[in-house]
Amino acid sequence: MSPLKTQSQFADPDAAYVALVEARRGMSEEQAAAFDTRLALILANHIGDLDVLKEAIALAKAER
Amino acid sequence: MGANAHKSIYTYGYRRSADQDAAAPVRRPVVVVGAGPVGLACAIDLGLRGVPVVLIDDADRIGEGSRGICWSKRTLEILDRLGVGEKLVEQGVTWKLGKVFRGDDLVFSFDLLPEAGHKMPAFINLQQYYLEKALCDRASEIGAIDLRWKNRLAGLEPRNDHVRLTIATDDGPYTLDADWLIAADGARSTARDLLGLAFSGVTFEDKFLIADIRMAADLPTERRFWFDPSFHTGQSALMHRQPDNVWRIDLQLGPDADAALEQQPERVTARLKRMLGERDFELEWISVYRFNCRRLDRFVHGRVVFIGDAAHQVSPFGARGANSGIQDAENLAWKLAAVFNGEAGSSLIDSYERERTQAADENIAHSTRSTDFIAPHSQAERNLRDAVLALAPRAEFARRMINSGRLSVATVYDSPLSTPDEETFGGSARLGAPAPDCPVRGRDGAASHLLQTIPGEFTLVTMKNGGAPDAPAGVRHISIGDDVADCDGLFAQRYDATPGAAWLFRPDQHLCARWRHADATKIAAARDRALGKPA
DSSP, X not given: OOOSOOSOOOSSHHHHHHHHXXXXXXXXXXXXXXXXXXXXXXXXXXXXXXXXXXXXHHHHHHTO | OOOOSOOOSEEXXXXXXXXXXXXXXXXXXXXXXXXXXXXXXXXXXXXXXXXXXXXXXXXXEEOSSOOOOEEEHHHHHHHHHTTOHHHHHHHSEEEOEEEEEETTXXXXXXXXXXXXXXXXXXXXXXXXHHHHHHHHHHHHTOTTEEEETTOEEEEEEEOSSSEEEEEEOTTOOEEEEEEEEEEOOOTTOHHHHHTTOOEEEEEEEEEEEEEEEEOOOOOOSSEEEEESOTTSTTSEEEEEEETTTEEEEEEEEETTOOHHHHTOHHHHHHHHHHHHTTOOOEEEEEEEEEEEXXXXXXXXXXXXXXXXXXXXXXXXXXXXXXXXXXXHHHHHHHHHHHHHTTSSOTXXXXXXXXXXXXXXXXXXXXXXXXXXXXXXXXXXXXXXXXXXXXXXXXOHHHHHHOOSOOOOOOOOOOOTTSOOOSSOOOSSOOTTSBOOOOEEEETTOOEEEHHHHSOSSOEEEEESSSOOOXXXXXXXXXXXXXXXXXXXXXXXXXXXXXXXXXXXXXXXXXXXXXXXXXXXXXHHHHHHHHTTOOO
16 A cells, blocks of 8 residues: 555666765765755655655654 | 833723723623734624624723734735725735845745735735724724723633623722623733633744834835845844834844843844844834744633634744734624624534634644744754755745745635535635635626625625526625626636526625525525524
8 A cells, every 4th residue: 555665666776876876975974964855855846745755754764 | 022112102091981880790792801903803893793892901002012014815804894904005015025035045936916806915014003093993983892991801700601800990990791701812811811721832942033123225015034144144034014114124033042132222233234234224113032833722611702812822924813813803703793683592603613723723833834944943954944945946846845934814614604515616716715806896887896795794696697596584695797797707717607606605704605506495504504503
């Protein structure tokens, strides 16, 4: 029933990970935190589904 | 509080009432406590409906500080029905444009009422004392209103079908009985204390400086809000125009600010100079506030009914305090009048509680969200807020998340008084909401507005042709086509009108039933339902 997809969605997961790593290369911890926050907002809006967002939040919190 | 050059502008006298000399306590149908905007509006609405009202206030003057300044469209529509709307719009500053800055850069602007064809503007700004003065003048024209200054509520004893009041005056106390007591005595309500009622909700830690200044500035008429401006680093600021070259400035001070220190005129002046540069200005009123978002669990306690700030409080971002209070007043007034006139049982007053706690919860939710955005609770929360602001210039979705106050709009009541729709309707009219206004033309060709044709009583509006029904007894009837013309076609658009369709409006101009094809039985049943009568 879960609307949040946790199965891999990328054809090349390694390439996606590298894109995220390269994006923050050279950033300070503070810059990376601000970057991650902006990215989360952009992706949350792209998903545009509050239920999915809340499930994603729950999943992310569980990993803390 | 604060150093206020401008103390009060209108003074009224205490006058001894015959009730003070009565051998036994005099019984009155309605006593309203508190002659602020909310108590005055309620008393006027009741008085115009023929209900005798005693309105008491512990002061004898109005005009200490501008206080509430933003009056919303729905409030202006109510005030228009009460007979002061046009005067106030003329006196006030009409605005509809808001601008939001991040640092010193404009990131976002909004237009509150891009839609034409409403008699009243989206908002006016006007000092609260002008509104109170207009309402006092209006109240004095209504014979049913007995306004008693320097009459302080000192005791309150609930009885079975009335309330016994002790009222303190300079001549000593007297006793008065009231079938209904309306507590409009504000955030520090005496009536609430006397009944031992507590609020539930939150107090925000951040303190805010509110300063009204007099300044001849050629700045545009718009609401300006800054997050982290260079003149007030790390905090927010708000600037808003009032009449008489008075400007409202609201500066966030953070949780650790010293309220007494921050009200010192030299200190305020220094802060304002950073904002206003070399412009000349004079301080008019200063206050340091912390905001509450809270309400009473119940607004109706037997024969005591709480309205306005006495019942609920919000932060000022969104202009939801006094506006919602005036909307409480209008919701209660017609219901109490119906009970007084024997058209409804006292259980109708329960619907006041249901509808206005819904409104209070909406206002509190909006106000809490705004305050959370403006004054984040932690650095972690602030980082998220700052990320929204950083994205705003480049992404529309982020601009939509910026919350410097979601401005007051009327609540759509989810109410047992509404008859559920049998058919679907498009347009902007909503069941349980105030009627959207639109231009109409009278039989004599005179230009008017829809809300002026449905003032203050149950009104059936029908579309001509297609066998539109007649209204049952006790319901006014306006035919679009016979009585008024839908001159701009906006009634058809906003109400999704088809020939023969009918709309029933409550005495507070809220839509309570509509049909594509109605008959007298259905209309009478809808009216009874709106009066709280069992089917």
